[in-house]
Amino acid sequence: METWLVVSNCQTFGLANSLKLLGPRFHIDAMDIWAFRKNIEKYKKELPRYFRVVLHPQFRNLDFDFGLAQNLDFIPSINFDAYHPDICYAFSGGPIEGPMGSYHSMIVLAAYEAGLGIEATRKLFRRDVFEGCGFFARWEQERAQLLKHFSEHGLDISPSFTQWSRGDAFMYSVNHPKVHCIYDIARAFLKRLGVEPVDGELMPADNLLNGPCYPVYPEIAEAFGARGSYLFKLPNDYRLITLEQFIEFSFAVYSRLPPGSILVEGAVRARYEKVKAVVAEAA
Numbered sequence: 001m002e003t004w005l006v007v008s009n010c011q012t013f014g015l016a017n018s019l020k021l022l023g024p025r026f027h028i029d030a031m032d033i034w035a036f037r038k039n040i041e042k043y044k045k046e047l048p049r050y051f052r053v054v055l056h057p058q059f060r061n062l063d064f065d066f067g068l069a070q071n072l073d074f075i076p077s078i079n080f081d082a083y084h085p086d087i088c089y090a091f092s093g094g095p096i097e098g099p100m101g102s103y104h105s106m107i108v109l110a111a112y113e114a115g116l117g118i119e120a121t122r123k124l125f126r127r128d129v130f131e132g133c134g135f136f137a138r139w140e141q142e143r144a145q146l147l148k149h150f151s152e153h154g155l156d157i158s159p160s161f162t163q164w165s166r167g168d169a170f171m172y173s174v175n176h177p178k179v180h181c182i183y184d185i186a187r188a189f190l191k192r193l194g195v196e197p198v199d200g201e202l203m204p205a206d207n208l209l210n211g212p213c214y215p216v217y218p219e220i221a222e223a224f225g226a227r228g229s230y231l232f233k234l235p236n237d238y239r240l241i242t243l244e245q246f247i248e249f250s251f252a253v254y255s256r257l258p259p260g261s262i263l264v265e266g267a268v269r270a271r272y273e274k275v276k277a278v279v280a281e282a283a
Contacts, residue, residue: 003049005069006030008056010208011077014179015054017204018186022197026052033059040064054189057153074153075189078177080146082138083169083216083224085130088272089265092257099249100212101235103173106272107133108250109262110279121247124282125230127219132278134271136223150185154192160184169226172213179206211235 004026006016016030033056036043044064047053053069057076066072081087090096090104098104107129111121130136143161150157160181164170170178180203187197213233221228230243241249254262264272 001025001027002051003027004029004052004054005047005050006054007033007036007059008054008075009033009058009077010176010211011182013207014182014204015075015186018179018183019054019190021202021204022183022186022199023190023195024198033062037062044068073189073193075155075185076149076153077175078146078171078181078185079149079175080142080171080177081174082142083171083220083226084174084214085133085135085138085220085271086217086275087174087214088268091263091265092261096253096257096262098253099234099241099246100214100232103212103214104250104264105246106264106268106275107279108247109254109264110272110276111247111283112251112254113262113276114279114283116279116283118244118247118251120283121251122244124279125217125243129278129282130217130219132282133275135217135220139224155185155188157185157188160188165224167226169216169221169224172208172211174214176208176211176213179203179208 002025004019006012006019006028008015009032012030012032016028019026020028031039047066047068048070050069052071052073053066054073054075055066057074060066060074086105086107087103088106088109089102090109095102096104107124108121111124147158147161164181170181172178183203187199190197212235215231216226216228217230218228231240232243232246233240
């Protein structure tokens with residue numbers, strides 16, 4: 001029996017468990033990148049025994065010789081922000097943990113920095129503000145980027161994407177897809193290897209549901225034919241909070257930080273500046 005090792009990000013276990021279901025003749029071990037780094041000395045010795053190592057391409061430049069693997073393959077992860085264009089990561093000396101873990105709302109953060117209160121911030125969650133922020137214009141760009149990313153690694157996921165796009169949102173956040181999407185990626189990968197998947201119509205547990213689940217705002221959901229809400233599912237807890245609570249809890253976190261110290265991730269900084277301008281005008 002071939003033994004494989006899967007090393008990826010937060011999507012590791014959904015991918016590995018999907019591969020197990022679809023390829024029962026393989027023995028598959030899984031290790032997310034954080035655990036891999038902690039055990040890196042161990043894997044310097046153990047990597048050569050794996051017939052195949054499936055690696056997230058983001059980690060190919062890790063200070064580790066993956067060339068020790070008998071066969072090295074790459075599977076990207078799914079990132080798609082069109083359902084959740086308001087999400088950003090924020091930092092003040094280090095990553096800021098808010099009520100939704102590492103996920104923050106650009107609108108809420110901009111409103112806080114503008115000195116707005118909770119009720120005034122709540123009123124910013126409306127269609128014209130989203131329009132001004134460019135929240136409705138993310139779909140085609142994100143779709144093209146996602147398909148290109150997988151295509152670069154020999155995986156054509158365009159038919160799957162078409163299916164994912166019909167009905168409810170297929171993402172819990174910008175980088176947490178629902179498990180059926182990861183399952184489709186695993187199937188496409190096996191087919192690329194020339195392995196006929198054994199599809200028993202069973203999917204693994206959706207472990208990303210344990211994490212934070214960001215809502216698709218109703219106005220955005222309507223544009224994409226999905227269901228929307230303003231209910232936020234907390235990380236590591238099966239509990240929902242309202243938009244008002246999310247704003248209140250976020251403000252409480254920001255108020256404990258030095259004034260003017262909050263920065264958003266570089267990848268969305270230009271978009272955040274646009275959101276700040278729209279918030280200032282709307283307020």
